[in-house]
Structure formats: structure tokens, C-alpha cells
Amino acid sequence: MLNSVCGKSMPIMKPNKYILFLTILANVLMFxxxxxxxxxxxxxxxxxxxxxxxxxxxxxxxxxxxxxxSTTVKGTLTADNGTYQLKEIKQGNYLIAIYVVGYKKVFKGPYSISADKKSHNLGNVQLATDAKELKGVEIVKQKPLIERQIDKTVINVENSALAAGNTALDILQKSPGVTVDKDGKISLKGKQGVTIMLDGKPTYLSAEQLANLLRSTEGNAIQSIELITNPSAKYDAAGNSGIINIKLKKNRNYGTNGSVLGGVGYGRYYKANGGLNLNHREKKINIFGNYDYGRNKGFGSTDIRRVNNTATDQTYFDQTNGNIRRRNNSNYKGGIDYFINDKNTIGFAFNGYNANGKNASDVLTLIGDQPFKTDSSVVAQNPNKYKYTGMSYNLNYKGTIDSLGQEITIDADYSEHIGRQDNNFNNKYLNNLGQPAKPDYIFRNATPSTTKIWAGKTDYTYPINKEMKLEVGLKSSFVETDNNFIFENYENNQWQNDVKRSNQFLYDENINAAYANLNKKFKTTSVQLGLRAEQTNSKGNSVTESKIVNRHYLNLFPSVFINQELSKDHEMGLSYSRRIDRPDYGSLNPFIYYLDLYSYRFGNPFLKPQYTNAFELSYSYKKTLNVTFGYSHTTDVMSDVLLTDTAKKTIFISNQNLATQDAYNLNVSYPIQITKWWSSNNNFTGFYNDFKTPDLLGKPFQSGRLAFNFNTTQTITVNPTFNIEWSGFYQSKQVYGTILIDPQYGIDLGINKSFLDKKVNIKLAANDLFKMQKSVITSALSSQNYVVNERWESQVFRLTCTYRFGSNDIKAARQRSGSSESEGRRVKSGK
Known part of the structure; x- marks a missing residue:
């Protein structure tokens, strides 16, 4: 676009995003x-x-x-080298209390903070063991801050000074083995994709929305944080990801609190987001709700170079796809808890989402019988639009039977997910001179879908004695899905249905489960034995193709956890569990979904679930250095297989079961406090994945590769309300199923500044600062000759402001572990 300036045409200059970022950074630093x-x-x-x-x-x-x-003003923990620093102390007189379970409590002071004397260094303070015994009195020890239990590590936040003045996200950053990057994305022992739960219920939020939620949850509302790397039989057998469960304590304070958030971003296009969170507590009732909205425009490109080999000739394809994506999404949640008395509570909660958007995709495909020679080409414009909505309802009850810990919980859930995507494909055939070679090929498809989930569960805990506890539970779920695929060709100036390519797929599933966990504590050893049984009934019906797949199977999922305290500073653990991953509902649908004229994917109604036996050996030194060695063996591995169809000269992705996967991994996590103002959190994971299957394209297939991931986060604390953080990651070349993924790496930068007693937080962040992130995929099969290059709008600069208001002491909404968790995770929503 041109402007007329002084009689001359001058191009309009786009604002330099680097200058924009540095200008805002300079202003924040000066402020x-x-x-x-x-x-x-x-x-x-x-x-x-x-x-x-x-x-x-x-x-x-x-x-x-x-x-x-003697009231607590704030608190902290000593670093690895025993040092501590309490900053931003207002004028007044103070005492210092130092406490560790098993040691005598130490008091120092008083110390006066004034304009004349702003700092005090207490030097070295030596603790002494508490050998005092009281006859005839039972001493109940306070739980240590960091407690390694049989199947999880627990951070006991309640009654700790760590809770004073900190948010849930702040406390997570101080937890062993947990990494939180500048955007609030959380990793557990180097593994991404961690499930975050509040009181046992998944949040179903994006990483950014989750970070906002955790920033608005006060530390003094938290009872404990559970880090679960190998879930026990109490959890659904589906899934192999780790879990972080934040347990909220019961708060008797009343009032209203909340937070409001607003943010903008710029990469190639502008982005915006906002949110509101409210909570109100009275003596008998707690009411809560939140709403988040995001508006995003982004760009992505996919380049595919491939060779189609047949017995008689070779055809070379060079395909370029540019895609502009526009997306609007909103999430909302609300509910009410009614406290019947101190032992009985009932509650109702609902949550939902809306996502809609449209994509403009321009594809150019060059075709020739020699490299870099164009005999013909296809120019395509493939716009599409989509809309997805979902709603979930939960009714729950919790009853405490006695003061010894005997309790029962009941949950009933219903959810419904509705979606539709409309795709248009406009293809123009050109010869080597760029002139029309034959009539345009125009077609479209629509994919309406509906998923309904009913689920109910009950859990019961019975303490046999002080050292032994039994947990049992039941669960049942029912799922109905209806997927349509409508394919139409544009012929004779009208749309005509193609019955050979259209299809309807119905899927019904019922899972009934029961579990039992037995926990036993010895002097220095803890043992947990668990067994979960899941009986599955499923029916997949491809109506148009008259294909019906019925399955009925019963599986047992045992789990064993052993933890041994070797000494004060050394602990070891050994665990085993069997898990299952069932296909998501869309992967079972056999219809063909076109990405463009020469690229498509389709599901597999005969896809079987995969089973994993996982072993883990762990070692911990002083609760900081954590080393884990794991091995897992998976059968019927569900994998996306990227292949070429030489007859149709196309490339496609299908869902298939490979025979086995053997995975070995070594993880080392070590946080380092380099100086008082510089902390470093580092994670290294080395792994070897070996895939095998006896028949793939008529030949045995095996792929294995040694690879590693490394990520580091460096935090510079200028003062208690201002810090600068940069993080980087490197992922070496690795294999997954039939594809090879080239190395990936990137560097992020961010700053945080808080005001008004941390009620206001401003964050400026740059994702992929040097624009290095991309994906290059090749085939692990020698017969497949393709290279896929993908880039996305990874470099984004964001400015976010959060304001928290109301009482800081009020308890956040009581969260429930709904009974449709694993079923809901298998519903794909949004693009």
C-alpha cells in the first residue's frame, strides 16, 4: 500500500517490534x-x-x-547454601524465628528497621537437635515443609512462613523438581504437559490462563502441593503424564476477593486477552466464578518437498502453504458450595468454553519429473471456519465420618461438546507456462460432531490404624459420539453431495472401574500397594460403510510404591504401574479429512488402546538434587504414521498401532542459588525410544535413537517486586514412530514488576526472542522420501497486567475431582 507524501509515493513503514519491546522495557526499568x-x-x-x-x-x-x-509478617526458606534474605521490610521492630522439625526453635532480636538503620546481617546461626521428652504426653510433630511420601512428594504449605505474602505460582517455583518459565508454563522433572489439579480436579485451562489462576490464588489458602510423577490406582488408568495437585485448606474467613487481567501481544499480528475471577464466602455458602477471553491472529507456513517413486517414473512435488489464522475463544466457570455443617458439604459447579475462528490458506504446488523443473502446478485457495462449544456440570458431596480421617466423596457429572468445521478447496490447474490446463476442481466438506459424557464416582478412605490406611472407590462412565462427514463437489454451478466420500460415524463407550489402595508405614520404609480394575464396552459404527467394531475387555492395573529413607539427606524410591491410553474419539472415525488436494488424514476404527508397564527408580539428596531413572514398555503403540500413496501421488497421515515401544530415560533436576540475587533452575533428560512392528508397508520396521532435552531458567531478582528472567531449551534430534524430528531450540526473555503490595503485576515477555523455533520432519522409513518444514508465529512480544482485589485471606472455591476427567481429555476441541 502506498501513501502520497509531498507529491511522492512512500511505503507505509511497519513499527519495529524490537524497538517497541526495548522502549517498553526501558520505561518499566525507569519506573x-x-x-x-x-x-x-x-x-x-x-x-x-x-x-x-x-x-x-x-x-x-x-x-x-x-x-x-509476635505475629508473622513474612517468611522464606534458606537456600542450598543455608543463606536467607528477607527484603522490603517496613519501619518497625522485628524478631527473627528459625525453625526446622526435630530442632530447637531459635529466636533472634529484636531488630529495628529505620531510615538510619536499614539492614541487619545476623551471620551464622547454628541449630541444635531437640532431644526433649515429655513423660505421659504424646508429642504430635508438625509436618516438615517438604515430605516425600510413597507415591508422591508433598510440599506442606499450611502453617509455613512460606505461605505469607506468596501466591500459588511463587510457591510452585520453590518446589523441588518443578520448573516454571516466564509465561507460567510448568514442567515436572523436565516433562512438559503436566496435569494441574485443584483439590483433585483438572483445571482444563491453557498454560497462560492457568498461570493467571495460580497468581490469583494466595499462598495462605493452600494446605499442600502434591507432586505425582507416577499416579497410583486411585487415579484413572488412562494417561502417563505427571500430576501436580494443589490442595486448598478450609478457610473460615468471610468476604469477597478476585482479580482482573488484561494483556496485549504482537508477533506478525496483534493479539489480546482478558479475564475476571470472583469469589465470595459467607458462613454457609461459597460462590465463585471466572471468565477469560482471548483474541488471536497468527500465521503459519508448511513447506513439503517429496518424491513419488513408482516402478516406472519419479514425480517431484514442491508444495508451499501459507496460513493466516484468526481465533476467538472464551472460557467460563461458576459454582456454589453449601456447608451443611463442619463434616458435610455439597456443591454444584459448571464450566464451559466457546471457540470460533477462520483460516485463510493459500497453497502452491509445483510438479515435475525432475528436481526444480516445473511441468505443471496447482494454485489453491482453501479457506475454512470452525466453531466449538462445550458445557460441563458437576454435583458433588463430601462427608467426614470421624476425626481419624474416615471420609466419603461422591461426584456426578454430565458434559456435552458440539463442534463443526467447514472447509473449502478451490484448485486451479496450470501448465508450465502458467496457463489453465484443465477445469478447476472445487469441493468442500463439513464435519459436525456431538459428544455426550455421563459419569459418576465415589471414593472412601478408611484409616485402619495410625500406620495403615485403605482407600477404595467405584466409577462408571458412558460416552456417546456422533460424527458426520459431508463431502460435496461443485458441478454445473451447484453443490452436489458425493455419497462415496460422505460418512457418519457413531461411537458408544462404557467404562466401569473399581480400585483399592493399601498404605503401610514402617520406621524408615513406606509401602503402597494398589490395584485398579477397568471393564470397557465399546461400539464403533461407520454407518455409511456398514463397518461395526464391538469390543469388550477387562483390564487390571496394579501399582507398587516403595520409599526408603537411607539417612537424613538421602532417600530412594522404587515404583511400578500399569497404564492404558485409549484412542481419542476423532481418531476412530474413518472418514478422510483433506488438508489440501495432495495431503489428507483419516482415522482408524480398528485402532486398539495401548498398554504401558512403567518402572521408576529415584534418588534424592537433601531434597534438592533429584535423579530419576525410568523404563517403560508399551504394546500396541498408537502412532500417527506419515506415508505416501504412490498410486494417487499423495501424502497422508493415518492412525496405526505399532507393535512395541521400549523407552529409557534419565532425568536430573538441580536448582542452584548462585548468589543472593541470581538463581538457576536446570533440568536434563536423556532418553532412548525404540519402536518395533513386524509389518509396515510389507516389511518389518524398527526405529530407535538416543536423544536428550535440556532446559534452563535464570532469574535475576533486582528487588522483591522486580525480577528479570531468561530461559532457553534445546531438544536434540529424535524419533517418534515413523518420523524423525530435527533439533529444536529457543530463548525467551521476560521481566516482572509488582506494585501496591503485589496487588498489581505487570509482565513484559518476549517468546522466541531470536526467532529460532521451527520444525523439520523427515521419514524414518527408507522408502519414504519427503521433508516437511513448519514455521509458526513463535516470536511474540506480550504485555500483561493483573490486578488482585479484596481479601487476601479468603479461601478459593472448593474444587472437586469430577468423574469425567479422562473422558473429557479425549474430546478434541478447537483448532
Whole structure:
């Protein structure tokens, strides 16, 4: 586009996003510096904690107390080298309390913070073991902050000074083995895709929405955080991802709190998002709700170069696809809890989402019988639009039978997901001179779908004695899906249905499950034995093709966990579990879904579930250095197989079962406090995946490759309300099924600044700062000759502001572990 300036045509210049980012960064830095100058009355207290042998004592609890009434002002934990630092202390007189379970509590002070004396260094403080015994009195020990249980690691936040002044996200960042990047994306022992649960219920939020939720959850509303790398029989047998469960404590404070968020971003196009979260608590009732909205315009490109080999000739394809995507999405949730009395609570909750968008895809395919020679070409414009909605309802009850821990919970769930995608394909055939070679080929398809899920479950906990506990439960779920595929050709100036390519697919599934967990604690050893039984009934009906697949099977899923305390600083654990992954409902649908004229994918109604036997050996040193070695063997591995059809000269993706996968992995996680102001969190995972199947394209197939992932996060703390963070990752070349994925890497940068006692937070972030992220895929099969290059709008600059208001003490909404969790995860929604 041109403008007329002084009689001359001048191009309109786009704003340089690097300059925009640096300008905003400079303003935030100047504002921070100006703000720091006004805090003349803010001081700090620091020191170092030693054990009885004068060694550094990590993770000791250090509390800042008001000298007048001994109330807790704030708290922290000592670093790996035993040091601590309490910053941003207002004028006044204070005490320092240092406490570790099994050691005598130490009090220091009082210390005065004033304009004349802003800092105090207490030097070394040595702890002494508490050998005091009281006759005839049973001493109940306070739980340690970090507790490694038989099947999980627990961070006991309740009654800890760590909860004062921190959010849930802040506490997660201090948890062993947990990595939180600048965008709030969470990894557990180096593994992405962790399931985050609140009181046992998945959040179903994006990484960004989840980070906003955790930032608005106060630390003093949390009872504990559970890190579960190998889920027990209590959880659904589906899925192999780790779980982080945030358990909220019951709060008796009343009032209203909430948060509001707004953000903008710019990559190749602008983006925006916003959200509102509210919670109100009275004596008998708790009401909660939230709404989030996002608007995104992005760009992606896919280039495919391939050779179609037959016995008589070769055909070369060079395909370029540029795609502009527009998406609007909203999520909302609400509910009410009614506290009948101290032992019985009933609740109702609902959540839903709406996603709609449209894509403009331009495809150019060059075809020739020699490399870089064009005999003909196809120019295509393939726009599409989609809309997905979903609604879930949960009715729940929790009853505490006695004070010993005997309780029962009941959940009933219903959810419905409705979607539709409309795709248009306009193909023009050109000869080597760029002139029309034959009539245009125009077709379209529509894919309406409906999924309904009913589920119910009950869990019962019975403490046999102080050292032994039994957990049992039942669950039943019913799923109905209806998928249509309508294919139409544009002929004689009208749309005509192609009955040979149209199809309807119906799928019904019923899963009935029961489980039992037995926990036993010895002096230094803990053992948990679990067994889950799941009976599955399914029916897949391809109506048009008259194909019906009935399946009825019963599976047992045992689990064993053993934890051994070797000494004060050393622990080892051994675990085993059997898991299942069932196909998502769309993967079972056999209809052909076209990406363009020469690329498509289709489902497989005969796709079988995969089974995994997983073993894990872990070692922990001083709760900081964590080393894990894992091995798993998976049968009937569900895999996307990318192949070429030499007869049709096309490339396609299908869902198939490979025979086996043997996976070995070694994970090392080690957070380092380099200086008082510089912390480093590092994760390394080395792994070897070996895929085998006896028959693929008429030949035995095997692919295996040694690979590794490394990610690091460096945090520079300028002051308690301002930090700078950069993170980087490197993923080596690896194999998955029949495809090889080239190395991937990237660097992110971000800054955070809080104001008004951390009620306001401003975050400026740059994703993929140097625009290095891309994906290059080739085939692990020697007979397949293709290279797929994908790029997406990975470099995005974002500015986000969050404001939290109301009472900071109020408990967040009581969350429930709904009974349709694993079923809901198998519904694909949105593009």
C-alpha cells in the first residue's frame, strides 16, 4: 500500500517490534528505579543457618515476626547454601524465628528497621537437635515443609512462613523438581504437559490462563502441593503424564476477593486477552466464578518437498502453504458450595468454553519429473471456519465420618461438546507456462460432531490404624459420539453431495472401574500397594460403510510404591504401574479429512488402546538434587504414521498401532542459588525410544535413537517486586514412530514488576526472542522420501497486567475431582 507524501509515493513503514519491546522495557526499568527511590524506609535482614555439625542447612523456615505481638509478617526458606534474605521490610521492630522439625526453635532480636538503620546481617546461626521428652504426653510433630511420601512428594504449605505474602505460582517455583518459565508454563522433572489439579480436579485451562489462576490464588489458602510423577490406582488408568495437585485448606474467613487481567501481544499480528475471577464466602455458602477471553491472529507456513517413486517414473512435488489464522475463544466457570455443617458439604459447579475462528490458506504446488523443473502446478485457495462449544456440570458431596480421617466423596457429572468445521478447496490447474490446463476442481466438506459424557464416582478412605490406611472407590462412565462427514463437489454451478466420500460415524463407550489402595508405614520404609480394575464396552459404527467394531475387555492395573529413607539427606524410591491410553474419539472415525488436494488424514476404527508397564527408580539428596531413572514398555503403540500413496501421488497421515515401544530415560533436576540475587533452575533428560512392528508397508520396521532435552531458567531478582528472567531449551534430534524430528531450540526473555503490595503485576515477555523455533520432519522409513518444514508465529512480544482485589485471606472455591476427567481429555476441541 502506498501513501502520497509531498507529491511522492512512500511505503507505509511497519513499527519495529524490537524497538517497541526495548522502549517498553526501558520505561518499566525507569519506573522501577523511580519507585525504588521512594522506598527510603524499606530494609532487609539476612543471615545463614547451620546444622549441629556446622554444615549449611537448606530449606529451614525463617519467619519475620512483629516484636510487639509476635505475629508473622513474612517468611522464606534458606537456600542450598543455608543463606536467607528477607527484603522490603517496613519501619518497625522485628524478631527473627528459625525453625526446622526435630530442632530447637531459635529466636533472634529484636531488630529495628529505620531510615538510619536499614539492614541487619545476623551471620551464622547454628541449630541444635531437640532431644526433649515429655513423660505421659504424646508429642504430635508438625509436618516438615517438604515430605516425600510413597507415591508422591508433598510440599506442606499450611502453617509455613512460606505461605505469607506468596501466591500459588511463587510457591510452585520453590518446589523441588518443578520448573516454571516466564509465561507460567510448568514442567515436572523436565516433562512438559503436566496435569494441574485443584483439590483433585483438572483445571482444563491453557498454560497462560492457568498461570493467571495460580497468581490469583494466595499462598495462605493452600494446605499442600502434591507432586505425582507416577499416579497410583486411585487415579484413572488412562494417561502417563505427571500430576501436580494443589490442595486448598478450609478457610473460615468471610468476604469477597478476585482479580482482573488484561494483556496485549504482537508477533506478525496483534493479539489480546482478558479475564475476571470472583469469589465470595459467607458462613454457609461459597460462590465463585471466572471468565477469560482471548483474541488471536497468527500465521503459519508448511513447506513439503517429496518424491513419488513408482516402478516406472519419479514425480517431484514442491508444495508451499501459507496460513493466516484468526481465533476467538472464551472460557467460563461458576459454582456454589453449601456447608451443611463442619463434616458435610455439597456443591454444584459448571464450566464451559466457546471457540470460533477462520483460516485463510493459500497453497502452491509445483510438479515435475525432475528436481526444480516445473511441468505443471496447482494454485489453491482453501479457506475454512470452525466453531466449538462445550458445557460441563458437576454435583458433588463430601462427608467426614470421624476425626481419624474416615471420609466419603461422591461426584456426578454430565458434559456435552458440539463442534463443526467447514472447509473449502478451490484448485486451479496450470501448465508450465502458467496457463489453465484443465477445469478447476472445487469441493468442500463439513464435519459436525456431538459428544455426550455421563459419569459418576465415589471414593472412601478408611484409616485402619495410625500406620495403615485403605482407600477404595467405584466409577462408571458412558460416552456417546456422533460424527458426520459431508463431502460435496461443485458441478454445473451447484453443490452436489458425493455419497462415496460422505460418512457418519457413531461411537458408544462404557467404562466401569473399581480400585483399592493399601498404605503401610514402617520406621524408615513406606509401602503402597494398589490395584485398579477397568471393564470397557465399546461400539464403533461407520454407518455409511456398514463397518461395526464391538469390543469388550477387562483390564487390571496394579501399582507398587516403595520409599526408603537411607539417612537424613538421602532417600530412594522404587515404583511400578500399569497404564492404558485409549484412542481419542476423532481418531476412530474413518472418514478422510483433506488438508489440501495432495495431503489428507483419516482415522482408524480398528485402532486398539495401548498398554504401558512403567518402572521408576529415584534418588534424592537433601531434597534438592533429584535423579530419576525410568523404563517403560508399551504394546500396541498408537502412532500417527506419515506415508505416501504412490498410486494417487499423495501424502497422508493415518492412525496405526505399532507393535512395541521400549523407552529409557534419565532425568536430573538441580536448582542452584548462585548468589543472593541470581538463581538457576536446570533440568536434563536423556532418553532412548525404540519402536518395533513386524509389518509396515510389507516389511518389518524398527526405529530407535538416543536423544536428550535440556532446559534452563535464570532469574535475576533486582528487588522483591522486580525480577528479570531468561530461559532457553534445546531438544536434540529424535524419533517418534515413523518420523524423525530435527533439533529444536529457543530463548525467551521476560521481566516482572509488582506494585501496591503485589496487588498489581505487570509482565513484559518476549517468546522466541531470536526467532529460532521451527520444525523439520523427515521419514524414518527408507522408502519414504519427503521433508516437511513448519514455521509458526513463535516470536511474540506480550504485555500483561493483573490486578488482585479484596481479601487476601479468603479461601478459593472448593474444587472437586469430577468423574469425567479422562473422558473429557479425549474430546478434541478447537483448532
Amino acid at each position: 522501577s528505579a523511580a519507585n525504588a527511590q521512594t522506598d527510603s524506609a524499606i530494609g532487609e535482614i539476612s543471615g545463614k543457618v547451620l546444622d549441629e555439625q556446622q554444615n549449611a542447612f537448606p530449606y529451614a523456615t525463617v519467619s519475620l515476626l512483629n516484636a510487639k505481638d
